Amino acid sequence: MARRKYEPTYEYEEFEAEFESLAEEPRRGRKPKPKKASANLLPGIVIRARGHHYDVLLDAPDEAAQSGTQDGRAGDTVLLCEVRGRLLLEKGRDTLVAVGDRVWVMPHGKGRGWIERIEERHSVLSRQQPGTTVPAEDVILANPDQALVVFAVAQPEPHLRMLDRFLVIAEANELPAIICANKIDLTGEAQARSLFQPYEEIGYRVIYASAVTRAGIDELRDLLLDRITVVTGPSGVGKSSLLNAIHPDLNLRTGDLRDFLDKGRHTTRAAQLFHLPFGRRTFVADTPGIRELGLYEIDPADLGFYFVDIKPFVNDCRYPNCTHDHEPGCAVRAAVEAGKIRRERYESYLRLLHGDE
Known part of the structure; x- marks a missing residue:
């Protein structure tokens, strides 16, 4: 298939005018240092992509950004941001801005901002860009720290070949994977271990958990704290119940994790980060990058x-x-x-x- 040409579109005339005025400027580095006049830049993380606009959660409240919307938890400030034209001029074949990117923004107007700088990524969950055979990375999620793969020991019965598929995808993306064997209250820990201990023997960390008895809950909470975690696994394995047990104020109904994580999703492969209300940088993401990503990219x-x-x-x-x-x-x-x-x-x-x- 022919590669789809990148054709940026803009919703605001002022942004189009700025882009045109910058068209003749020389190319600059990927992460330019701010000028002295840009002392008001604020650090944040991209939590959602909306076409050519991005929701950026600021690291801390700031007087210059108090008009931002509240999202995630009390005190969170989110700005709807666009990318500065000079950065767009530097876009190559790979993804310029992705969910999970650490960025610096300049607030402007009510609840809005410009993305002025993009920090270097330390990890990615990515795939070959669809529609082209030319090497081009399509970053689904930037800077993930780990994948938490949740399987129930019963109701539903664990499909271990599906677990192997998740683990292969995580390994291919160099993403550390932790296995959570959930619902051990239904079978007892001994039977749960008989199913999942082979994965411990080959080097994976396995947490034996139950939202009913709270087994493994403190261990899970410590693992999620101040990390970006891709939470995945089949439906019905108790992901919502686990998050409720980890932080009861979430009040997710059983089976609501998909709604919680799918809020605002616009494409079938889009990732979105959700800020859990403990730890300043505790995020979970459920993304097709790990849940549905096929193996066709793997030789x-x-x-x-x-x-x-x-x-x-x-x-x-x-x-x-x-x-x-x-x-x-x-x-x-x-x-x-x-x-x-x-x-x-x-x-x-x-x-x-x-x-x-």
């Missing part, structure tokens, strides 16, 4: 590297392009036969390799 030859238990054996195969399916001299299959890789995980690898659900 089949690389899939083994995203299974943490298969990865140590990949480079020991006789053939460098081994798929670990049928080739002779395959170190991965030998490790399976020797019990060094669990057969269930290997079968999960094969299903993903062949595109089976």
Whole structure:
């Protein structure tokens, strides 16, 4: 498919005029330092994208921005911002501003601002930009710290191959993943451990939790504190109940997490951050970047590297392009036969390799 050309549109005549006046200015660096006249720049985080406008949650209230809207929790100030024209001139193939970006804004008017600077990202949840074969990164979420993958031990029964899929996506994006085995009050912790302990054995942190008994709740709260966490997992596993147990003032009804996290979503792949009311920088995001992102971007030859238990054996195969399916001299299959890789995980690898659900 041909790449869709980036064609910025603007809703305000004043912004169009400014953009035209800057068209002849020389290109500048990605993160220009503010001039002395820009001493009123305020730091914040992009929590939602609205086309070419962005909701920016300011780090702290400021007299210059008190006309902003309140969102998330008492005292939060959010400005609806546009990007300065000179930054737009520097946009290449990759995403200029993404949800999760740390930015500096200049307030103007009532509840509005300009994004003047964009801080360097320390991590991304991204994919190849749709519609083009030219290498171009489409950043779904900037600066995530971790993924919390929630599965119930019962009601519904855990689909561990789906869990493997989530973990592969997290590994491909170099995103640390924590597994939460929820609803242990239905089965007891011993049975829950029999299901999920194999993931602990290969290096994943597993939290055994229950909103009913409050098992694991303090541990989850500590994990979320002052981090950007992608919360994901199948429907019905109790994500809403867990967040209510972590902070009861949220008052989410059972099953309401989708509504809570989908508030204001405009596209099927858009991320949105929600500020949890504990810790100044405690955010959760539910995004198709981790929940629905397909595996088609992953080269089949690389899939083994995203299974943490298969990865140590990949480079020991006789053939460098081994798929670990049928080739002779395959170190991965030998490790399976020797019990060094669990057969269930290997079968999960094969299903993903062949595109089976």
